[in-house]
Amino acid sequence: MEDMLISKNEFIQAQKQAKAMLDRAGIVLTEKEIKNIEVADLGLARLQEFGLEVVVYVNTDRVCAKELVLFPYQICPEHLHPPVAGKAGKEETFRCRLGQVLLYVPGPETPHPKARIPEDKKAYLHVRHEIILNPGEQYTLPPHTLHWFQAGPQGAVVSEFSTTSRDELDIFTDPEIKRIPQVGA
């Protein structure tokens, strides 16, 4: 917490907001998980615009599963997962549970994308091929693939099934971003 740029109050409010959305998605958490909902402001201190809220269920040296919460129009900025120690980088499947996710990946630019991008950060969101995920829809992203995503107007809850997460190794396009420190309670 002490490493974040957002205030303690904003952090607590973000946890509450995330919990309310997970409730709406019918996702049951333990008391400990609720207390430890991660609020990642990515060092930008613009949490309602950029960042995400995370519950990590499991992260072993083989498998990881998480719930991701995005507030309305909140953006998880462009990044990729590089190879680690000669092994392929993180492979991720995103499955939308609630709301809508606008996912952007390499490919032909979508002519009229639905994302709302703050003007000053447009240069850091290169990939513009849009994939829209509604509840029950999913997409599997190969390793080492640039991607970013934004929630629609109602926010989103997204299950992530992946190989091991090593957030500290993620490569973000925006040089202002610091993935770590990220913060649990």
Place this chain on the structure above:
Amino acid sequence: MEDMLISKNEFIQAQKQAKAMLDRAGIVLTEKEIKNIEVADLGLARLQEFGLEVVVYVNTDRVCAKELVLFPYQICPEHLHPPVAGKAGKEETFRCRLGQVLLYVPGPETPHPKARIPEDKKAYLHVRHEIILNPGEQYTLPPHTLHWFQAGPQGAVVSEFSTTSRDELDIFTDPEIKRIPQVGA
């Protein structure tokens, strides 16, 4: 379907029953996923006692995620996941979403276990260390570990996060069991 011992009618009823439980857990599926809910009678033709219903979200050569549905007191019989091609076997995390799961693993025998075991199959359920999972609770099983599980009186919906699934290689204790053929619609 033609390889199963249960009738087509029982198969369709089992899919409907599984879908209703997934609905109660708040889990949204696509039409295609609903049509393809797997009903595994394991070749025993005693589906309400032994077997499980499965939705596979993703199964790549690295990661697998599924929802498992168990009817009230339905048992997924004892088995283990062996090493494959010199690599460790399947590692699984079970997370209970709805109802209750009684999971049995190696360890000190639990004195008064809650499971209800049909008399004729007792010999094929060796491990008797009980772990009870209520909604929001989970357990990670190492590779190559004997285990079996049974739903409580309300049945159960369980998310499984794991390495690659290769069901055809699972080793069941009961020689009567045939994991494959298992059947989707």
